[in-house]
Amino acid sequence: MSATIARPPAGLAPVGGERPMAADRSGGQWWLLGGVAAELSERLAVPVGFIRTLLVLASFAQAKIWIAYVAVTLLLPRGGQRRPNATNLIAVARVGIALGLVWGLVGGDLSPTQGLLDQSPAVWITQCGVCLIGLLALLATGRPASERDVVRDRATVRAGLPVAGLLAGISVGVILLPSVRWERVLEAATVVAGLVILLPGRPGRAADRIVPAAVLAAVTIFLAGAGARLDGGVGKTQVSPTSPAAIAPSYRRAVGDLTIDLSGLAGQPATVVLSASVGIGRLVVDVPANAQVSLVERVGRGELYDRRGVHSGVDLRRSAVIGPIDPRTGRTLARPRLRLRILLSVGVGHVEIDQTGPDEFGAL
Amino acid sequence: MSDDHTLPRRPAATRSAIVGRPSLPAALSSLVIAAAGAGAMLASFGGGALPTEWAQAALAGVAGTVALTLGAAEGPSSKWYAGVAARLGRTDAEAWAIRAGVVATAPIGGLGVIAYACAALVITLTAPARQARQTGVFRTAATGLLGLAVVLAADAGGLSVGGEGILWASLLLGSGLSLFWAAAGTRGLPEVDRPFADRATRTTLGLLLTGAGAIWVLSRTGLFKQAEGTIAGTAIALAVFVLVVGPRWLRTSRMLNAERGVRARAQERAEMADHLHDSVLQTLALIQLRAADAAEVGGLARRQERELRDWLLGRPPDAEVLTLADGLRAVAAEIEDAHRAEVNVVTVGDTPLDERTRAVLAAAREALTNAARHAPGAAIFVFSRVDSDGVDVFVHDRGPGFEIDAIPAERRGVRESIIRRVDRVGGRAEVRSAPGGGCEVALHLDPR
Numbered sequence: 001m002s003a004t005i006a007r008p009p010a011g012l013a014p015v016g017g018e019r020p021m022a023a024d025r026s027g028g029q030w031w032l033l034g035g036v037a038a039e040l041s042e043r044l045a046v047p048v049g050f051i052r053t054l055l056v057l058a059s060f061a062q063a064k065i066w067i068a069y070v071a072v073t074l075l076l077p078r079g080g081q082r083r084p085n086a087t088n089l090i091a092v093a094r095v096g097i098a099l100g101l102v103w104g105l106v107g108g109d110l111s112p113t114q115g116l117l118d119q120s121p122a123v124w125i126t127q128c129g130v131c132l133i134g135l136l137a138l139l140a141t142g143r144p145a146s147e148r149d150v151v152r153d154r155a156t157v158r159a160g161l162p163v164a165g166l167l168a169g170i171s172v173g174v175i176l177l178p179s180v181r182w183e184r185v186l187e188a189a190t191v192v193a194g195l196v197i198l199l200p201g202r203p204g205r206a207a208d209r210i211v212p213a214a215v216l217a218a219v220t221i222f223l224a225g226a227g228a229r230l231d232g233g234v235g236k237t238q239v240s241p242t243s244p245a246a247i248a249p250s251y252r253r254a255v256g257d258l259t260i261d262l263s264g265l266a267g268q269p270a271t272v273v274l275s276a277s278v279g280i281g282r283l284v285v286d287v288p289a290n291a292q293v294s295l296v297e298r299v300g301r302g303e304l305y306d307r308r309g310v311h312s313g314v315d316l317r318r319s320a321v322i323g324p325i326d327p328r329t330g331r332t333l334a335r336p337r338l339r340l341r342i343l344l345s346v347g348v349g350h351v352e353i354d355q356t357g358p359d360e361f362g363a364l
Numbered sequence: 365m366s367d368d369h370t371l372p373r374r375p376a377a378t379r380s381a382i383v384g385r386p387s388l389p390a391a392l393s394s395l396v397i398a399a400a401g402a403g404a405m406l407a408s409f410g411g412g413a414l415p416t417e418w419a420q421a422a423l424a425g426v427a428g429t430v431a432l433t434l435g436a437a438e439g440p441s442s443k444w445y446a447g448v449a450a451r452l453g454r455t456d457a458e459a460w461a462i463r464a465g466v467v468a469t470a471p472i473g474g475l476g477v478i479a480y481a482c483a484a485l486v487i488t489l490t491a492p493a494r495q496a497r498q499t500g501v502f503r504t505a506a507t508g509l510l511g512l513a514v515v516l517a518a519d520a521g522g523l524s525v526g527g528e529g530i531l532w533a534s535l536l537l538g539s540g541l542s543l544f545w546a547a548a549g550t551r552g553l554p555e556v557d558r559p560f561a562d563r564a565t566r567t568t569l570g571l572l573l574t575g576a577g578a579i580w581v582l583s584r585t586g587l588f589k590q591a592e593g594t595i596a597g598t599a600i601a602l603a604v605f606v607l608v609v610g611p612r613w614l615r616t617s618r619m620l621n622a623e624r625g626v627r628a629r630a631q632e633r634a635e636m637a638d639h640l641h642d643s644v645l646q647t648l649a650l651i652q653l654r655a656a657d658a659a660e661v662g663g664l665a666r667r668q669e670r671e672l673r674d675w676l677l678g679r680p681p682d683a684e685v686l687t688l689a690d691g692l693r694a695v696a697a698e699i700e701d702a703h704r705a706e707v708n709v710v711t712v713g714d715t716p717l718d719e720r721t722r723a724v725l726a727a728a729r730e731a732l733t734n735a736a737r738h739a740p741g742a743a744i745f746v747f748s749r750v751d752s753d754g755v756d757v758f759v760h761d762r763g764p765g766f767e768i769d770a771i772p773a774e775r776r777g778v779r780e781s782i783i784r785r786v787d788r789v790g791g792r793a794e795v796r797s798a799p800g801g802g803c804e805v806a807l808h809l810d811p812r
Contacts, residue, residue, distance in 0.1 A: 121532035121580060122516055126420040129512060130427040132572070133505045136565070137434055140501070184408055190401025197394035210393050214430045217397040221422045224404030227413025300413060315416040347413075 031142035033098050034073035034091035039145055070095055079145035086154040087145070093160065097215070098138055105131035123314045152208075160212035163193065167219070170230070174254045178233035182254070183223055183279070186230075190220040225314075226300025228279040228347020230254040244270040251276040253283075261286045263356045268338055275343040283344055283351045291338035292324045295353065303350040323355065389436045389506075393429035400426055417520030421513050428509030435502030445507045445539075446546035448483045451491070467511050471518035473526025474534020477511075477542075484542035488611045493618035501565045508539060533581045540573025541608065548615040574608070643671055659704045666700055688755065689714040691725040692748055695732060699744075703736035706743050713750030720789040724757055724807050727793060730781040731759040731805035739763020739803070755791075755809040762802045768795055782807075 029038035029048040037055060041048035058065045073095055078087045104127060166189050170182045193213040223230070232252025241247045242264035251260060251274070258278050265272070266288035276283060287293050297304060299316040306318065324336035344351050400422040407414040414422070442450040444463065453459030469476035515535060518524050524531055547566040581587070590597075647668040654660045670693075673679075685691045689711035696707040715721055728746065735744045742763040749756045771778060778795055786793040786807055797803035 121528060121536075122417060122420055122519060125532065125536070125576070126424050126512065126516065128576075129509060130423055132569075133427060133431060133509060136501065136505065137431060141434070181408075184405065187401050187405035187408060191398045191405065192401075194394045194396070194398025194401060197390055197397070210390060210430055210433050213397050214393070214426055217400050217426045218423065220404050221400055221414070221419050221426070224407060224414035225416055225419025225423075 030144055031091070031094070032139060034069070034095045035078060035142070035145055036069060036072050036076060036091075039076055039078055042145070079148060081150075085150060086157040087148050087150060089157050090148075090153050094138060094142075098135065101131045101134045101138070105135070119313050156208045156211070159208040163189075163212040163216045166216070174230050175234045178254065179231060182230040183220075183228060186216075186220050187224065190217050193217070222301075223279075223347060226347040227298065227345065228300060229277055229345075230279045232277070232279070240264055244268060244272050247272055247274055249274060253278045253281060255280045257282040257284070259284045259286070262291075262340065263288050265338055265340075266290060270337075271339040271341070273341045275345070277345040278347070278349060278351075280348045281346070282349050283346050284354065285342060285344065285352070286354045286356050287323070287340055287342075288338065289323060289325045289355045290333060290336060291340050292336040293322045293340045293342060293353070295320045295322065295342050295344065297344045297351050297353075298346070299349070299351055300347045302346060302348055305350065305352040322353070325355070387433070387436055389429065389432040393426075393433050396422075396425045396429045415520065417516060421516035421520055424509050424516055425513035428506050428513055431502050431506035431509060435500055435506050438500030438502060441500075441503065443503070445504055445511075446480070446484050446542040448480055448487060448542065448546070451487055452483060467514050470511060470535065471515050471524040471531070473530045474532075474538055477538035478534050481538040481542040481545075484545050485611055488545040488548060488615045491615075493615065493622040501569070504543070504566060504569070511539075529581075529584060533577055536573050536577025536580065540570045540575070540577060542570075543567075544570030544574060544608070545612050545615075546570075548612040549619055639675060643675075644668060662706065663700065663704045666706065667697070670697055670700075685717065687714045687716055688721045688725060688750065688757075689748060691717060691721075692728060692746055692757070695725065695729045696746055699729075699732045699736050703733075703740070705736040705740070707732065707736075707746060708743065709746045709748075711748045713748075715750045715755060720791065720809050721755060723785050723789040724755060724791060724809055727782045727785050727807050728757050728759055728805075730778075730785075731807075734778070735759060735761035735763060735803065738766070742802075752811060754811045755807075757807040758804060759807075760802065760804040765797045765799045765801045765803055767799060768797060 029041050031038050037048050037051040040051050073091045074088050077084050174182050193216050197209045232254045234255045236257040238259040240261040263286050297318045301314050304311045304316045324333040326333050404414050449459045449462040453462050466476035466480050547563040549563055651661050685694050693709050696709045700707050739761040742761050745760045747758045783793040791809040794806045
């Protein structure tokens with residue numbers, strides 16, 4: 001396939017400024033995301049718009065079509081090649097980055113339906129601006145498969161491998177060595193990755209290193225801004241201490257759900273202080289209704305549940321004192337026997353406090 | 365909106381590729397990424413999270429420098445955002461001083477950005493309507509994001525002024541409107557072969573920023589609910605729409621008109637060049653080839669002169685002859701071609717051809733034929749006058765002349781084809797000639 005792009009003669013362009021568009025890109029259809037529709041369009045000789053329309057319609061009917069899309073992105077050889085190569089990995093990375101950017105723009109913690117404008121303008125302007133420009137950059141750097149430089153793609157994949165390996169290594173490390181604060185490794189790696197760009201290398205290499213380093217930096221800033229601590233292990237766990245002596249001073253989870261059920265302490269005379277944190281995930285604390293609870297909660301990015309509803313956004317903080325309530329009469333108790341001082345922190349995710357009585361119908 | 369006065373330079377990315385060192389944008393990116401990592405680490409060792417404000421600033425900085433690196437491949441340009449500083453500054457140093465001033469004063473209630481938008485408005489309304497080179501969108505995006513990073517950092521450091529409302533409303537509206545106005549024009553760069561690098565993208569970005577600013581202001585101040593459904597609210601909305609879209613529409617119209625003018629002139633010039641090539645240059649070439657034959661050269665030159673005059677006066681070359689003057693010129697051309705004679709035609713006034721004037725034209729043709737045949741090489745003159753006294757046509761030659769009475773009776777040329785033909789339509793024809801004195805045929809028609 002030829003890579004020639006038809007251009008009007010220099011000097012006089014037609015009035016109205018018709019730029020050469022799709023019809024003139026005779027070197028192949030342009031990629032939007034992973035280039036699957038473009039490649040299929042080339043191979044099947046059907047309009048690319050037809051395939052994209054089918055894809056969108058199919059995704060309405062069956063959302064899992066996108067799993068197949070990613071699989072095809074990885075496996076379908078591009079630009080007349082006989083087997084998948086580095087270009088396929090680039091395509092998969094493009095799809096991943098695009099999904100992340102769309103999530104940041106319309107989903108996640110700052111969806112327009114959850115009061116985007118209630119956030120500080122600094123937050124939503126930055127988040128929307130970075131996501132929009134990122135999407136723009138991603139779409140604008142697409143090229144027809146026939147114009148992609150396999151050597152360059154291979155260099156980009158090589159530059160991205162250390163970052164991908166590092167992220168994979170940290171993920172494994174979080175599972176195997178739960179006591180290590182892995183986010184510090186991420187921070188150190190970001191400093192190193194930034195400085196490595198400056199090192200002289202093969203000509204043009206710096207530009208290849210910037211995108212993986214920027215992705216690493218974005219992940220680091222995201223986690224650091226959310227205050228996510230990546231120590232304490234992975235997975236869903238629940239602790240249910242039945243006496244004050246059984247309570248650890250702090251509970252941690254790097255990634256996953258942590259439920260602390262303190263309802264077994266109901267009625268015991270004690271003053272308990274505990275802190276709990278989850279890096280990425282959900283933190284739920286059940287407290288007995290007849291205890292006086294002094295709460296300090298912080299969510300880096302996500303939701304914070306209280307009796308008035310859900311608060312969604314960035315850097316959510318709340319200090320409150322709840323209870324004590326007599327579960328039988330519903331009245332406030334003057335002198336509680338159990339006092340809880342709880343410090344809760346979630347990096348990315350949500351935190352929730354449930355008040356429970358001696359029976360399951362006592363919850364408020 | 366700016367014009368590029370800078371000399372073509374090798375793109376920074378290419379230069380760095382040759383020397384094997386990272387370009388300036390790449391170096392800046394590396395420093396920002398490393399600084400973001402170091403900041404996160406310091407906050408982590410300090411026992412807390414990276415403050416949200418600083419995290420936002422770092423995110424904008426990283427995204428901005430990456431966009432800057434991508435933008436380095438877009439080629440050299442003096443324009444960084446809307447092109448206002450490049451137009452206001454007489455030198456590069458002045459332009460950079462203006463840019464620095466805008467960024468430095470942006471945290472002060474958005475002052476710098478508002479001033480920038482005002483300058484963009486004035487330029488949009490007053491600048492000459494010339495097409496300028498469009499900057500790729502990455503450079504614009506990079507400038508916007510880096511500016512945002514500076515404002516966020518200043519805000520996080522407690523250096524911003526004006527409160528959240530004024531600051532962000534000014535920044536959003538100022539940056540959006542300046543981008544929207546500056547993207548006025550009639551066409552993108554035809555040679556740009558990538559999407560998202562033309563005015564449409566810049567317009568969209570400008571509108572997104574402006575719209576976000578407007579929605580935020582309206583939702584925060586409650587103006588939207590107050591004005592909703594009222595006549596005053598509708599009027600204000602219309603006025604704002606005109607204020608926003610008007611300047612851009614004016615400039616686009618001016619640029620479109622200017623471009624049409626340029627194109628029309630170019631087309632006219634091309635048509636003239638084509639005509640001169642097909643007529644004059646071809647005839648000159650023929651004249652060179654046949655330089656030895658004076659009569660042939662003379663004929664070629666006269667035919668060309670006739671064609672050129674017809675063209676200059678806007679007379680169609682092969683149009684149907686509808687008037688007496690046109691008929692006389694056509695007949696003269698025919699005689700010139702047929703007899704290689706020189707016929708000079710002067711006409712004063714004109715009249716449509718009818719039965720009477722057709723008879724006069726036919727008589728004049730006969731007179732011209734006689735003159736060309738019997739006075740070879742002599743100049744022939746045709747003079748016609750149409751006025752309130754009627755129609756007069758004179759055909760005069762400076763040939764040897766002849767004795768009219770000596771014409772044999774069987775020769776029909778003069779008597780039948782000239783005199784009686786005109787007589788039949790109520791006119792008069794007179795032939796005056798004497799040996800050695802040339803000949804003149806006078807034809808007259810009274811007015812109706």
